[in-house]
Amino acid sequence: MNLDKRAAWAVIFLVFGLLDTGAAEAATLRTGESMSPGQKLYSDTGRYFATLQTDGNFIVYRDDGHVIWATYTHGRGVVRATMQTDGNFVLYDSNNHPVWSTGTRGAWHMFSVSEYGQAMVLTVQDWWQTRTGNPRLAQGNPLIFPYQFVFQPGQMHSTGGPHSVTFQTDGNLVVSRFGQPIWSSHTPRATQASVAYGLYISDGGITRFQAPARYKPVPSPGTALEFTLGYVALFPDGNLVAYRAVPVWTAAHDHIPLRERPKIPHCVGDPIKCGTNSIRRGWK
Template identity: 25%
Template sequence: MINHVVKKVGAIFAFLLCCSQGAFAATGTTPGNYIWWSFPSNVTAITDITYSVKVNQDPGPLANVFWSNQFDLAATTAAPTKLTGYMGMQSNGGSKRTFLISIWGPNVYKLGDAGSYCLNGTEGSPFVSCRTQAIYWQAGHTYQFHLVNEGDQWFGLTITDTTTNTSYKVGSIQTGRDAIDPKGNTVSWTEFFEWNSPLSTCTDQPYTKATFGMPIVNVNGVATSATVGSTSNGNSCSPDTTTNVDKVAGNVLVQNAIHNSIRGPILDAQGHCLINNNGTPALGTCSTFDSQQGWVLGSNGAIQNNHLCLTNTAGVPVASCTGDATQLWGFQNGQIVQKGTNLCLTAASPLVNVQNCSTLTTQQWSMPEIQSLNSTSWSCLNATPTSYANFLIKGMTLCPLDTMSSPSGNYHLNVLQNGNLTLTDSSNTSLWTTATSAKTPIRGFIQNDGNFGVADSADHALWSTAKTGYTGASVFLIQDDGNLVNYDLAVKFSSGFSDPTAGTSRTGGHVFQRGSKLISGQSVTSGNGKFALTMQASGNLVVTRLSDGFVAFQTKTLGAGNYAVLQNDGNFVVYSATNVPQWNSKTAGATSALLLLQDDGNLVLYSFTPKWSRF
């Protein structure tokens, strides 16, 4: 029922606001999500409700995206059928951005503040839609949608920008109903309304991120919050790795078209924009709202405008998308490179062509913003296959033919030469895969946002754990139960030293897990080989920089036979030969903990909390 209602709303919206192209015979595939809200049992009728929406990442002014809050108006004795409505905000493919409220059934309205307007229409049943384009919504601003019964069954909508503390009355609609039904279809959703085009795909839609606040209802003067009943993805994309819905700090953070770029201009070094001139790419004056200048670099490597793909054939046309190798590109070091070749898109004003990659400024481009990996991981070029322990931290990289194994040795995470990341058991049975075998080569690493990700050689994201709310560092583990888990790390102890010039290594720093010991005379080094943690014969535990002997940290403990251990309770302790504590990190209670000698020379103890897991 919800999906049907949402599709009907989207169809009307697309017809009235965005497309002016008539109805399509078929629909395309686009991302999307739904959040169903649940209200406390004491909320039996709603006459005053406030939703909130913040677009964290603007998909671009040429995007066609709708962030909406849907509701049902309860039936009454005099009006025995419920009514469906929605209110929200859109980016309209180059037209002015819009706030609106629409309700099916009524046909009487009142205008709001200056610049508001209302429409009557019919699709299945009559509807009224009141709107404004007088406000140009901005990413990063939170907008509250306050819908209230103003009396005599008139429901009015006021928009408040909480960032600037300004309000705007959109309009009022005579509904013939008294209240919103808390048990009805109260759902917030994100719609890419290019689903109306049969040419739309999940890889040609722009990346966006938005925060939906918990709806607040006024019950007898008491503010009462809804909670999340359930969430789901739009299910148009298969496998659906393009949407993530995550509850963060009392809100719901939604990402769609993950790993695509936003929709925006491609500029050459002279500031000219790439224009799709009826299938021929040309360079010209930039115009923010010209749809022929809105490009998306998709997760599949296609550079797309209006559902057509930049193609490396004669004339470099913008042609029908086929998935052919001539339509797969990467963006690296400012160059647009055809994948698997040394050929670069080259400005030859007023046209473009493809030439061997070089240092020419005519091969330097700026692209629409891509959801950045911000990777500091080591390149896999000419890397020697390596066998890892059961963890991966920032700075470490899994390259082709690398293997990471569980502590028991019964499970193995393998980077295959065909570009797939697979989990196998002791009998070499495949248990899980990233399904990235069409992309070669690949590497796995911890991104700056804390997620474990898989990227190709052009650093283009192919797959990730796609969770939010990481507080800092993270670790990716393969466990003895066969589970893969990405943990958020919290610093519990730090030696306080950092050498930013030390650089990083592919294999990362040395990690102590619970039970690990360092006895007299033993030493371990950081992954880059520039720092050592040593239990000296004197009993002092020290971190030294190997190039000059500089002491970056020491416990100042003395006694032959001293040893250090990371205990099961999370405390890192230096004991005497007779097991008397001499020094400790004061981290008892961090039962999920690891100690890391980082490549910058810092000795850090982390506790960890699961954020993503295979099961």
């Protein structure tokens, strides 16, 4: 399913309203952001990072110095890596000429490194909704509830118009219009509601409601980014929607289990200088 303008609206508020996106030393490079030589973009676990080297090569490293993936652009004058507004991740030289790109197109793309050392371009898509929207009653602002947000019992969250969402003290999560329920989770006596793998409501660790209950996994080996970059949004028209991140481009990931990973020399520049182990395991 696609909500078109609603999806774009939610992403705009998430990216530019709730998150601090000013630094490249973060988990995600978002639309319009760039990396300069020497800057690093870490995975959520800190075990991997991407960096634009001073020789122009863009590389994903493991924390022991092992190379997972590279663009092979050393010696080509690359001085900037940019996540463009058109959805393409591009390496530019000092004359602002593109040297390498992912060839991706689309709105609100992000570049990130997964917990498996996999470079990715992702976008955010809706994957569940209450279908309670009424465009004629769309007033106020969308509300964004990011990953790991916890709804407090009895606290109402309003769009500023006729719509609100409340985790009631009786355990039900309710979307209301002019104070009247239009959707309920039907979870009496539930004790916690949060944004996890979508919308999650539980009672003493027992799942009472999960939306969506099933999902299509991302390409192997999968990544937690599809959820940690996701969120739930209540729109001014009264529709409650869950979003997740979906990869539109992926590079190679780390195939070596953590307990078997050898310590190898730090590889910089031309892969030929890194030795046969690095060439066999990292430069593919």
